[in-house]
Amino acid sequence: MAGTIVIKNGYVFDPLNEIKGEIMDIFVQDGKVVTGLSAAELKTGTFIDAFGKTVMPGGVDSHSHVAGSKVNAGRVMRPEDHYKATIQKTSLLHSGSGYTVPSVYKQGYDYAAMGYTTVFEAAIPPLEARHTHEEMRATPILDMGGYLELGNNFFVMRYLREGDIWRAAAYVSWMMKTHKTYGVKCVNPAGVENWGWGKNVSSLDEANIHFEITPREIIKGLSEINECLGMPMPLHLHANNLGHPGCYTIAKESLKIPDVIKPRQNMEVEWAEIKMNPAKNRSVYLAHLMFNSFAGTTWADLESGVKELAGYINNKDHVVIDSGCVPFGEATTMTGDGPAIHDIYTLTGNKWSNKDVEMECGSGVLPFTYLKSNPVHSVQWAMGLECLLLINDPWKTIMTTDSPNGGPFTKYPEVMTWLMSEAYRKQTLSECHKWANDRSEIGGVRRELSLYDLAILTRANPARTIGMAHRKGSLGVGADGDITIYNINPQQLDPNNYEALLRTFRKVEYTIKGGEIVVAKGEVVSIPEKRTYYSEVHVEDEKEKEMLADVKEWFRYYTLGFANYQTPKKYLANPTPIQVNGKR
């Protein structure tokens, strides 16, 4: 029977249920985890002997650039990235190409081969949401969703400036429904609007041109709106001044703003059985901390500012971060932060694409190579790992490379191994420019993550952070039957043997999605159905009506009519709305 499977005798790591490597059997029926199966069902279902192997929930990536206009701009402008990485068509699989910006089929297979089953796109420009959904629909295997860029939106800025927070909230809820997106993203608030005039903002209290609103007001406003509406996840913030020496101070100040806001999650979903309280407990989710943590004043005296930020986060409970690690090698930087990419262009002279989106946001794309011999890149490598090692509570951290900004997601095995093995870090440190050691704390860090910690960083916490723990990131009864099996025996785990770790992380023993085996020994063997999640947020009809009258009036500044603005459901693969009740 499809979607029915039993996994026997594996060492199970399920942090949301506080299971730390106990030998257990996992049963899945019709795609969901169940307590057990009858003898008849056991006969027809699939059986996997996981003795001596590690069993975890399927991987969840909560911040990755995998679909949409800027990702595709990267593909169009980088044929050189595609020549060297290709896959053959088979009777089951499509062909594809691309290393840092792979084509959608390759992307889906590559993620699954590493044990990932859920991936959320980090930034969706509203006007181009149809494009993002088209690509997500075409990406095989993975369950997906994405965050809507709202930090420089004309309507949001105007309503917040006027102090009309409820109108802004009604607008945000309407936009979520209109574009079928999942969470609120805020990229370089106030700064990207200034980029419309070739400028940026440099401090939290600098008002932007015309709208005269400051980053502080936007961050405060959007996080209040986010909690008023009871969104599944905290405000996803990409702080101002990103990627510049000294930017850690502005990041720290930005994190202080939502400190006073109480997290509120009000969604109607069926929860899987979870031992921990999985409800939202953070009010801000900071993206790619590494890029926000540069200390120093110029590139010449650059050093890591992670220690400072980690100290702040260790003392506070309202922040969760993802790392944005740099695993060295080829990357393609891409972000909604247009001016930040322009600054990398002036620094490197590489080819550069930019796309401003009318009334909403912007974006930039630029190919980049991180070298071990480069002092700054070496520090960035160290900083990425510091983000995950200096913050003590793993429930405040998520492992990413901000793919493909720090490096492509296919380098996750390296990052996992650096986190688990001090020996591997020392080995890489010895190959790096000395700045990596001199200007960061990494050389003195003895911490080695356990498999349990790793399960938190790559599954449990991303799922919990984005409010998907009701069905993802755990193996509790009722959760989706998404499971990864690594060929690692935790009893014999030797972090010093990092070559073996790298091998096992690169090609998982099994990836199971919805109870179906998708990957066996690193090879994709089936393409199951996938879903797209989005938040259907409800506010009072009156509020929405009043807001819409104003929005329609302002639509004359768009070049697309109001009637043709929305993203129809046909752009989504198995659209799965999450009902969010924003009524007061």
Place this chain on the structure above:
Amino acid sequence: MVFKNIVCPACGAACDDIQVELGDGTIETKNACKIGNVKFKEIVSSHRLRQPLINKGGRLIPVPWDEALEKATYILTSAKRPLLFLGSEISCEAHEAGLHIGEYLGAVVDSNTSIYHGPTVMGVQEAGKVGATEGQKKNRCDLIVYWGTNPLESIPRQMSRYEVFPRGYWTKRGRFDRIIITLDPRKTLTTEASDFHVQLTPNSDYELISALLTLLHGKIPHPSVEEITGVPISAMEELLYMMKNCNFGFISIGLGLSSSIGKHRNAEIVMNFVKEINKFTKFALGVIHAHCNVAGFNQVASYMYGYPFGLDFTRGYPRFNPGEFTTVDMLREKDVDAALVVCSDLISNLPADCATYLAEIPLICLDIVPCPTTVISDIVLPGVIDAMECDGTFYRQDDVPVYFEPFTGSPFEFTKSNEDTLRQLFAKIRKTK
């Protein structure tokens, strides 16, 4: 019946404010330009292809749908290396279906970009494109440069909807808030409507942009550039002064740039110029697409397989090498042995040698009206008109996806849309091969 907010399938502007009144055998449009209006008339035109045809002894004879599909399947499956040319008048959904067929057959799949704005896309691959959506121009732009293009005649509503005349947020006075400069060797309606016309010598675009870049970097170009381009250095300085001192500048490039001598290098250097001038003021660049969904194929092919046009699947994985795997080159070298041409009068746009060879090999054509390509085809499949008779997606020339809904249904019982036709064809191909 009257339908509003209809998307026009004629050119890259993808206007979405067309009003259509459909009567019995008649159609009236409002807001459509002269090109769009003619396009909408196709739906009731008497010469519309209304049934599948097969070439028998030089004459196109009507045949049942299944027979036409079977024959098409036979041609494609018995070819060693077919060429699939997916035109720009079809939806992205149809492009997707066509690409799947191409991948399955190990074919070469190409689109209008290849013989049209291909050099511009190659310029993007060399330099990157600093662009913006049309609304950025409407709301902010106070200086517009048209380079090698005549939008008043090729995309009649481009100026009124997006770039020159609209009253945007910071451009409340419309045309009066903008300076228009056109660089074109010819005198056209656009040059007449501009504030400044720089009439450069044909094929001297590269030299002129190089000189502007040199000036931008604070140096004086070699005096010979005046003779080569026909533009005095003092005029170049004046031009650059205006560009550097605007608030939001925009360069719209057309085929005049990327199809004159220098080709993709022209596109590359103008893109490099835009990158560099961003150190002084805000500038962006866009492409004028006189055909509807050209941008759509580039986007779809890139996200599905990694390359924007000219994809070769012969080895089971996508390969890209313009000049080798592109339509003209494949035909010139006689490297393909059958072809499927979808909604594009390909033969009228090919060099004579290529057209001759295309006429020699088995050819299947899917189109809405008779054209030179249907005349030489072995099989003609009647097309459904996207945006009128079926829904789907177009990408506007600024790469913004536009979802369109039809105001009437497919006139055929055997197919709902061109996407449907290609999917039916694919199903038959899979059964055979």
